[in-house]
Amino acid sequence: MDLFGYDPAANLLPCDGEAYYHGPIFEGAYFGQLMRETEWRQDEAVIYGKRILTARKVAWCGDKRYRYRYSGTVKIAQPWSPGLSQLRDRVGAVLGAHFNSCLLNLYEDGSQGMAWHSDDETMLRRHGVIASVSFGAERRFLFKHKKSGEKVELMLEDGSLLVMKGTTQDHWLHSIPKMARVKGPRINLTFRQILE
Ligand SMILES: O=C(O)CCC(=O)C(=O)O
Numbered sequence: 001m002d003l004f005g006y007d008p009a010a011n012l013l014p015c016d017g018e019a020y021y022h023g024p025i026f027e028g029a030y031f032g033q034l035m036r037e038t039e040w041r042q043d044e045a046v047i048y049g050k051r052i053l054t055a056r057k058v059a060w061c062g063d064k065r066y067r068y069r070y071s072g073t074v075k076i077a078q079p080w081s082p083g084l085s086q087l088r089d090r091v092g093a094v095l096g097a098h099f100n101s102c103l104l105n106l107y108e109d110g111s112q113g114m115a116w117h118s119d120d121e122t123m124l125r126r127h128g129v130i131a132s133v134s135f136g137a138e139r140r141f142l143f144k145h146k147k148s149g150e151k152v153e154l155m156l157e158d159g160s161l162l163v164m165k166g167t168t169q170d171h172w173l174h175s176i177p178k179m180a181r182v183k184g185p186r187i188n189l190t191f192r193q194i195l196e
């Protein structure tokens with residue numbers, strides 16, 4: 001437990017996976033830097049064979065031009081921006097892990113969210129580490145167990161780090177529910193380990 005009551009050694013999940021919340025450990029000033037330095041694009045998805053643009057904006061970055069297949073579309077990784085590569089190194093140092101890629105999401109306000117899913121794509125290292133860093137508006141983050149339906153809820157604060165690892169993606173879904181009262185934007189970065 002640190003001085004502020006955060007315990008990054010406490011597993012938030014009661015079974016079948018591991019999730020650790022480190023609290024707000026990064027400076028909020030990264031928000032402006034990431035807004036400016038990122039080539040944000042409207043996210044695409046293919047639903048019932050039709051290509052649609054989602055409200056949320058995204059970017060996909062990595063060490064190489066990795067292809068990420070996801071919701072029926074393919075993204076090709078862009079190079080790291082200065083702020084993002086600094087954060088990649090800082091997160092890597094905290095966790096003792098190397099992250100070769102990052103998916104960035106920009107939520108304009110509480111009307112935008114992310115539906116239930118697991119980060120279990122085949123090109124991600126199986127049972128690897130996913131490090132999720134958030135800036136801007138505080139949002140709820142939910143886990144739901146795939147079999148029992150049990151839920152675990154937390155708030156992701158400005159500058160915070162959440163870690164998912166082990167068998168989490170096999171057994172749990174996660175989502176960012178819409179929150180009508182949230183008027184401000186939020187950036188989320190998920191640092192990932194793509195198989196070469
Ligand atoms: O915005 C978040 O905190 C979640 C993002 C997420 O789950 C993802 O990018 O896979």
Ligand SMILES: [Fe+2]
Binds near residue numbers: 117119174
């Ligand atoms: Fe996810």
